[in-house]
Amino acid sequence: MKILVLIGNVPDTTTKIKFNADKTMFDATGVQWIINPWDELALTRAMELKETAGSGIETITVANVGHQETEATLRKALAIGADKAIRVDADAKDAFYVASQLALVSQGYDLIFAGVEASDYNGAAVGGMLAELLGIQSVSSVSGLQIDGGLVKITREIEGGSQALSVAAPVMAIVQKGIAKEPRIPAMRGIMMARSKPLEVVQPSETEIRMSFEAFDLPPAKAACKKFTEEQAKELIHALREEAKVL
Amino acid sequence: MNFEFSEEQLMIQQAARDYAQRELIKDVIERDNHAIFPTQHVKALAELGFMGMMVSPDYDGGGMDAISYVLAVEELSKVDASASVIVSVNNSLVCYGLEKYGNEAQKQKYLRPLASGNKIGAFLLSEPEAGSDATSQRTTAEDKGDYYLVNGTKNWITNANSASTYILIAQTNPSKKHKGITALIVEKDSPGITLGPHEDKMGMRSSDTHSVMFNDVKVPKVNRIGEEGFGFTFAMKVLEGGRIGIASQAVGLASGALERATAYAKERKAFGTVIANHQAIAFKLADMAVKVENARNLCLKAAWLKDQGKPYGIASAMAKVYAADIAMEVTTEAVQIHGGYGYVKEYHVERLMREAKLTQIYEGTSEVQKIIISRDLIK
Numbered sequence: 204m205k206i207l208v209l210i211g212n213v214p215d216t217t218t219k220i221k222f223n224a225d226k227t228m229f230d231a232t233g234v235q236w237i238i239n240p241w242d243e244l245a246l247t248r249a250m251e252l253k254e255t256a257g258s259g260i261e262t263i264t265v266a267n268v269g270h271q272e273t274e275a276t277l278r279k280a281l282a283i284g285a286d287k288a289i290r291v292d293a294d295a296k297d298a299f300y301v302a303s304q305l306a307l308v309s310q311g312y313d314l315i316f317a318g319v320e321a322s323d324y325n326g327a328a329v330g331g332m333l334a335e336l337l338g339i340q341s342v343s344s345v346s347g348l349q350i351d352g353g354l355v356k357i358t359r360e361i362e363g364g365s366q367a368l369s370v371a372a373p374v375m376a377i378v379q380k381g382i383a384k385e386p387r388i389p390a391m392r393g394i395m396m397a398r399s400k401p402l403e404v405v406q407p408s409e410t411e412i413r414m415s416f417e418a419f420d421l422p423p424a425k426a427a428c429k430k431f432t433e434e435q436a437k438e439l440i441h442a443l444r445e446e447a448k449v450l
Numbered sequence: 451m452n453f454e455f456s457e458e459q460l461m462i463q464q465a466a467r468d469y470a471q472r473e474l475i476k477d478v479i480e481r482d483n484h485a486i487f488p489t490q491h492v493k494a495l496a497e498l499g500f501m502g503m504m505v506s507p508d509y510d511g512g513g514m515d516a517i518s519y520v521l522a523v524e525e526l527s528k529v530d531a532s533a534s535v536i537v538s539v540n541n542s543l544v545c546y547g548l549e550k551y552g553n554e555a556q557k558q559k560y561l562r563p564l565a566s567g568n569k570i571g572a573f574l575l576s577e578p579e580a581g582s583d584a585t586s587q588r589t590t591a592e593d594k595g596d597y598y599l600v601n602g603t604k605n606w607i608t609n610a611n612s613a614s615t616y617i618l619i620a621q622t623n624p625s626k627k628h629k630g631i632t633a634l635i636v637e638k639d640s641p642g643i644t645l646g647p648h649e650d651k652m653g654m655r656s657s658d659t660h661s662v663m664f665n666d667v668k669v670p671k672v673n674r675i676g677e678e679g680f681g682f683t684f685a686m687k688v689l690e691g692g693r694i695g696i697a698s699q700a701v702g703l704a705s706g707a708l709e710r711a712t713a714y715a716k717e718r719k720a721f722g723t724v725i726a727n728h729q730a731i732a733f734k735l736a737d738m739a740v741k742v743e744n745a746r747n748l749c750l751k752a753a754w755l756k757d758q759g760k761p762y763g764i765a766s767a768m769a770k771v772y773a774a775d776i777a778m779e780v781t782t783e784a785v786q787i788h789g790g791y792g793y794v795k796e797y798h799v800e801r802l803m804r805e806a807k808l809t810q811i812y813e814g815t816s817e818v819q820k821i822i823i824s825r826d827l828i829k
């Protein structure tokens with residue numbers, strides 16, 4: 204069995220978000236890039252599966268769409284334990300574009316992991332689109348995944364409970380945070396081995412850009428807290444009803 | 451001149467940060483309170499490769515450079531300096547000493563398990579009557595043909611109980627004074643070795659410090675590192691690198707305190723605004739940041755020299771004395787910025803302050819570093 208894990212390259216979660224002057228582009232100066240947290244958990248799960256005796260998993264490949272500077276993220280994935288990395292050399296413009304580029308390099312895998320979304324633009328679209336382009340089954344909101352006799356056993360979170368599924372490969376698993384407990388920290392040995400693991404660069408296909416960003420806005424600054432004394436219960440209820448509109 | 455870290459150096463820094471901020475932080479106060487050795491953490495750090503990170507992969511080490519080591523030790527020390535001194539002693543005193551000066555058989559037998567972290571090492575130089583003046587060694591190793599008979603007491607030994615391999619400095623020829631000092635590899639479970647009680651320390655409380663008594667302990671001659679009489683030079687050479695580890699630890703204590711103080715100053719309100727808006731506090735933070743930056747650069751410079759194969763003894767003495775002194779200043783200011791909250795354990799900075807004090811004392815006091823630096827100036 205071969206696994207592919209899609210690896211998004213996103214700003215560190217503690218980054219102070221800024222945009223350019225006309226608010227159409229994220230300002231990436233000084234930003235530290237990391238593996239999209241969901242993808243990192245997916246990779247961790249893939250590693251756990253591979254290490255389970257009798258899982259029959261031969262290789263774990265990681266792939267992304269991005270320019271050369273995103274290779275640091277791929278190499279981290281290799282240091283964590285992926286066997287091979289593929290980078291489609293293009294700007295990750297929009298979900299359809301990214302999915303179309305990934306389709307070039309996603310053939311022939313039994314199990315593909317995608318994160319439910321990327322922590323930067325929260326598009327939540329690539330996994331589903333790629334499955335469609337590849338013509339394979341996709342399952343969303345995956346919070347647990349096992350391999351059992353060639354079948355992929357999936358637990359999904361659904362409204363008010365969970366659902367257990369059994370899917371025949373090939374399948375795209377679009378994962379949530381529960382898929383693995385904590386992302387793995389690469390060990391020195393892994394970092395060293397990553398030096399000699401293959402990182403293949405693939406040229407992008409001609410794909411039409413169907414989306415452009417018009418404007419980004421930051422959320423309004425948090426309003427100051429309002430304090431009420433014990434005697435002001437009435438005022439509190441009034442504020443909750445009329446101002447916060449939560450009652 | 452290039453101030454950029456490599457991708458691998460950054461990856462190692464991040465790995466150390468992740469481990470410290472995710473794992474070490476969980477029970478650090480508890481371990482400090484009850485002086486509990488971080489057994490599980492040492493095991494995990496070994497699996498990640500931090501226990502022998504600069505040793506060649508040929509001997510099961512991580513094969514990383516000294517710059518990566520500085521970055522890793524800083525990150526671990528921001529959270530838990532007790533854990534980082536275990537890492538530092540094992541890497542820069544024990545593993546380095548064995549890799550650089552041990553013979554092939556010694557490396558195969560002793561370095562391998564130490565570099566992989568399956569075993570821990572300790573470095574036994576100080577004695578009750580020989581601290582700064584390491585030349586006046588009273589522990590003796592008497593030549594008995596194919597073994598040495600060791601008698602004496604070593605003091606303040608980090609990892610004394612958890613270690614299985616000791617690097618012992620002892621006198622083999624008292625008439626030759628420090629030129630008669632020899633370095634030996636001693637297995638901790640050798641008959642005749644007993645430990646004093648766990649020292650009840652002010653800081654670094656979860657690293658295990660004991661005195662070690664040798665009573666007619668037989669050490670095979672094949673366990674001698676280098677020639678007889680090489681021991682003092684050996685110890686001084688090894689400590690040159692050790693200072694980089696302790697200096698980085700001091701940087702971590704200071705930068706950890708700075709991070710906490712900055713976050714606190716942006717949250718804590720007094721007189722209608724966050725205290726970071728009071729210039730007296732903001733300027734404290736600025737002064738602290740300059741000191742941390744300076745100290746880190748001194749460490750990196752010493753590490754860079756080491757990586758380049760150039761002399762680094764003076765650079766590492768400068769790094770250690772400066773980093774240790776500013777660690778004390780910066781952690782003290784961090785407590786001040788926290789006000790009363792800084793004086794209780796929950797906010798961590800009081801522990802960092804207690805721990806910073808030790809960096810001015812061990813592996814050569816601040817005064818001793820100044821002796822090294824000034825002697826070089828006026829020689």
Ligand SMILES: Cc1cc2nc3c(=O)[nH]c(=O)nc-3n(C[C@H](O)[C@H](O)[C@H](O)COP(=O)(O)OP(=O)(O)OC[C@H]3O[C@@H](n4cnc5c(N)ncnc54)[C@H](O)[C@@H]3O)c2cc1C
Binds near residue numbers: 539607
């Ligand atoms: C927690 C802890 C862990 C330690 N771990 C280890 C270890 O693993 N292995 C090991 O071998 N040792 C270890 N040490 C010992 C440490 O290195 C010594 O304590 C240190 O070198 C100082 O020696 P001393 O305590 O005998 O002080 P002394 O040498 O007695 O110094 C007392 C004071 O006099 C000053 N002084 C001494 N000589 C001079 C001089 N010529 N000029 C100016 N000032 C001078 C010193 O700077 C100091 O301020 C550890 C110590 C501690 C506290």
